[in-house]
Amino acid sequence: MSKIRAFFAERQAALQIMYRFADAGIVAVCGVAIGELIFPQGLRGAPPVHGFITALCSVSTLLVFPACGLYNSWRGRSRTVLAARTLAAWGAVCMLGLVTVFLMHQSAALSRLWSMSWLLSVVVALLASRVLLYGMLGSVRELGINAKRVVILGYGSLGHEMYQRVRNNRGAGYRIAGIYDEGIEQPLPAGVTRLDSLQQVCAFVRSNNVREIWLTLPMAACRDLYDVVSHFRNDLIDIRWVPDVMSVELLGHRFSDFLGLPVIDLNSPPQSGITGLLKASFDRVFALVALVGLSPLLLVIAVLVKHSSPGPVLFHQARLGMDGRPFHVYKFRTMVQHQEAGGLTQAVRGDARVTRLGAILRRTSLDELPQFLNVLRGEMSVVGPRPHAIEHNEIYKEVIDRYMLRHRVKPGITGWAQINGLRGQTDTVEKMRKRIEFDIFYIRNWSFALDLRIILRTAVHGWTGREAY
Secondary structure (H helix, E strand, C coil), X not given: CHHHHHHHHHCHHHHHHHHHHHHHHHHHHHHHHHHHHHCCCCHHHCCHHXXXXXXXXXXXXXXXXXXXXXXXXXXXXXXXXXXXXHHHHHHXXXXXXXXXXXXXXXXXXXXXXXXXXXXXXXXXXXHHHHHHHHHHHHHHHHCCCCCEEEEEECCCXXXXXXXXXXXXXXXXXXXXXXXXXXXXXXXCCCCCEEECCHXXXXXXXXXXXXXEEEECCCHXXXXXXXXXXXXXXCCCCEEEECCCHHHCCCCCCEEEXXXXXXXEECCCCCCCHHHHHHHHHHHHHHHHHHHHHCHHHHHHHHHHHHHHCCCCCEEEEEEECHHHCEEEEEEECCECCCCCCCCCCCCCCCCCCECHHHHHHHHHCHHHCCHXXXXXXXXXXXXXXXXXXXXXXXXXXXXXXXXXXXXXXXXXXXCHHHHCCCCCCCCCHHHHHHHHHHHHHHHHCCCHHHHHHHHHHHHHHCCCCCCCC
């Protein structure tokens, strides 16, 4: 076993070089193979530009792929990120090749069929090679070969979580050799050495071939980080700090660059940056299609509302949008015109203010359809926490923890709480608290797949139910 570990350690640089040339070979082989399939005489009988761009892109991978970090260690890191980086690196190489061909005035001679087939075949081959390689590495590491020995400093909830993740993902190639925590009381897992002081940690690390130290200390113990780094300043090992952001996290966290320094945003909703832009674009397209497709129904409802009782067709009321920006939400009017006395009064079962048509609209949620106009204006999203009346915000933000976090994203026409039956009158704090729990869950776990699931559930089942009145 030790000989195998030594083999990997001594030949790691050579293996990386082989890996780089293997990727360059994939690009070249795919170009030649596609040429043999498409051109009668193969790539040699095709216009010279095909052989030129194949060779250029093949050589370019030797420079571009390393710059994109494709050959760094990916132990414990997301394979999805690796796949995305691979696609981005190959896209950069393709752009370089196509721009070069364009500047040489040879783009007209380039076969579109060969180009697309070659580009796609390289994508498949590059991704398949990485799946195969990391699958083999994972199998080898599960046997304990080429595994890195690690010491964890801090065995609270975060340290325990790190240990469990290593145990559940043995293919990542880590083995916990020792654990240090001054206040540790619970028994350690079998095969793990208990370390009682930093001096003992130093001796253990240097005598047991430990390759990494993971700092999982609580936020209050950050002053100890300097001592740890100082102790190992002359040791050629990796020291990883795992910040205990979960203890103070509000919505989500992300690492970013701010004023030239790395920072951790502790209250960052997932719907930000490029994902936020994509969601906003989807919302507007969906709203436009919905308004056009539902226009006959909207027209019929508008006529019926107008003749049901005196007053305007649409009802609008102030709400708070993303980051607390006020806007007016639109609905079909479902009540007779009246003046609120002493603040906002929610509709209750059998409310005399609700018209006969309004009761149907509220029970089927058809009164919410004009909110697609709010989505088109960028004030709302198709999916998100439902907007509450401003008066309710003032009441509940004082009694429900994290209530206002729901305003970090755009309010929605439908939401996770609504498809789970949490709609209608919120006449108790407990009902509202339950709805807020679902809203926070949605914000923290947002994804396009979750949005599509909510939209589909709403389209199939609607919002009808006993609580809708």
